[in-house]
Amino acid sequence: MTQSQSHPEIRDAVRRLCEKFPGEYWREKDRARAYPSEFVAALSENGWLSVLIPEDYGGAGLGLSAACAVLEEIHRSGANGAACHAQMYTMGTLLRHGSEDQKQFYLPKIATGELRLQAFGVTEPTAGTDTTRIETFARRDGEHYIVNGSKIWISRAEHSDLMILLCRTTPRAEASKPSAGMTVLLVDMREAVGNGLSVNPVRTMLNHATTELFFDDLKVPVANRIGEEGEGFRYILDGMNAERILIASECIGDGRFFIDRAAAYAKDRSVFGRPIGANRRPVPHRPRLHPVTSASLMVDHAASLFEAGKPCGSEANMAKLTASEASWFAADVCLQTHGGFGFAEDFDIERKFRETRLYQTAPISTNLILSHVATHVLGLPKSF
Ligand SMILES: Cc1cc2nc3c(=O)[nH]c(=O)nc-3n(C[C@H](O)[C@H](O)[C@H](O)COP(=O)(O)OP(=O)(O)OC[C@H]3O[C@@H](n4cnc5c(N)ncnc54)[C@H](O)[C@@H]3O)c2cc1C
Numbered sequence: 001m002t003q004s005q006s007h008p009e010i011r012d013a014v015r016r017l018c019e020k021f022p023g024e025y026w027r028e029k030d031r032a033r034a035y036p037s038e039f040v041a042a043l044s045e046n047g048w049l050s051v052l053i054p055e056d057y058g059g060a061g062l063g064l065s066a067a068c069a070v071l072e073e074i075h076r077s078g079a080n081g082a083a084c085h086a087q088m089y090t091m092g093t094l095l096r097h098g099s100e101d102q103k104q105f106y107l108p109k110i111a112t113g114e115l116r117l118q119a120f121g122v123t124e125p126t127a128g129t130d131t132t133r134i135e136t137f138a139r140r141d142g143e144h145y146i147v148n149g150s151k152i153w154i155s156r157a158e159h160s161d162l163m164i165l166l167c168r169t170t171p172r173a174e175a176s177k178p179s180a181g182m183t184v185l186l187v188d189m190r191e192a193v194g195n196g197l198s199v200n201p202v203r204t205m206l207n208h209a210t211t212e213l214f215f216d217d218l219k220v221p222v223a224n225r226i227g228e229e230g231e232g233f234r235y236i237l238d239g240m241n242a243e244r245i246l247i248a249s250e251c252i253g254d255g256r257f258f259i260d261r262a263a264a265y266a267k268d269r270s271v272f273g274r275p276i277g278a279n280r281r282p283v284p285h286r287p288r289l290h291p292v293t294s295a296s297l298m299v300d301h302a303a304s305l306f307e308a309g310k311p312c313g314s315e316a317n318m319a320k321l322t323a324s325e326a327s328w329f330a331a332d333v334c335l336q337t338h339g340g341f342g343f344a345e346d347f348d349i350e351r352k353f354r355e356t357r358l359y360q361t362a363p364i365s366t367n368l369i370l371s372h373v374a375t376h377v378l379g380l381p382k383s384f
Pocket residue numbers: 119120121122123127128129130152153154155156204208210358361362363364365366367368371383384
């Protein structure tokens with residue numbers, strides 16, 4: 001079964017919800033770089049952001065493919081799930097490595113949307129992709145950690161009540177290995193902002209609510225540590241496969257949005273006395289659909305391995321790589337098919353074009369996936 005056939009009821013319900021948020025809604029938000037609060041609230045109220053939370057903690061307890069269906073349909077509709085996709089999966093770190101008390105306290109509130117856990121603080125300006133070189137440091141002081149340092153590209157920090165934060169608790173040079181000595185803290189943003197944490201928005205080419213963070217003696221209770229001190233890098237890595245596969249589904253949704261729009265326009269638009277779709281180029285011919293369709297099969301495959309509890313690191317990475325390249329290719333074809341009108345805001349193509357480009361850089365760049373595949377699939381020497 002292909003992903004486009006899976007979870008038809010979920011897809012149908014999400015499509016109907018998205019119809020209430022047409023292009024004009026997203027265009028206004030994009031122009032103002034404003035957060036789509038109404039859309040996120042509607043998704044939360046209808047339970048679409050808690051599908052991965054187990055039923056015991058108030059969620060729907062569904063598998064990853066259901067979450068993929070939700071995100072794909074959001075993106076296929078022309079909307080942008082990046083405003084809230086992290087509410088679906090960031091809780092995974094807490095679910096897998098938090099104490100039972102932490103899970104009982106936070107997860108039911110995250111499931112209802114009363115608490116938003118959709119900020120994930122890893123990247124730092126100097127360390128970049130090399131997470132082992134992060135320098136934000138959490139020093140133990142009695143029953144608190146005192147956090148100092150900075151982060152960059154931390155999305156939705158202004159729209160989140162909680163943040164998963166990766167810090168060093170042992171300097172890299174003193175750790176048993178570069179990936180040791182990092183710790184995950186659950187930061188309560190409602191208390192932290194203005195009390196040791198400042199949040200500055202970073203304006204980007206797309207509406208993404210991303211920020212830079214500065215920590216100046218921020219106090220975080222030791223009770224808010226997730227799992228063991230020093231094991232944080234492993235906990236963060238644990239969540240990466242799910243994230244890659246979910247983001248890949250967003251790319252598939254984008255790819256299908258572009259194909260739907262390009263095909264419709266090619267039928268309607270007449271030039272030289274006939275629809276442009278009657279010409280050989282530049283309209284989307286059947287082979288042009290191929291990258292998105294084949295990438296969607298890769299995403300299905302990775303999701304089914306994940307749901308079966310099988311190793312899927314390489315598959316998740318390859319799914320994200322192929323899906324992000326396929327959506328970008330479809331975006332280019334769609335823009336070309338629309339001629340000059342592709343550049344007009346009112347058609348939503350240029351907005352989606354900007355939005356889908358991100359996925360070749362974040363949450364992990366294409367280069368780093370190629371390195372992973374070279375090492376883990378082809379058995380080539382490590383390049384870093
Ligand atoms: C809009 C946006 C939202 C984001 N949201 C978040 C978030 O919420 N939380 C968070 O923690 N981070 C977030 N990120 C950060 C994102 O994950 C990083 O930007 C990304 O991982 C790349 O890191 P960098 O920007 O420091 O690039 P760099 O590490 O400086 O890399 C620059 C380029 O060099 C390449 N490169 C680097 N090293 C190698 C190598 N060894 N081999 C081959 N090529 C290499 C990279 O692939 C990249 O193309 C976000 C980024 C953006 C742009």
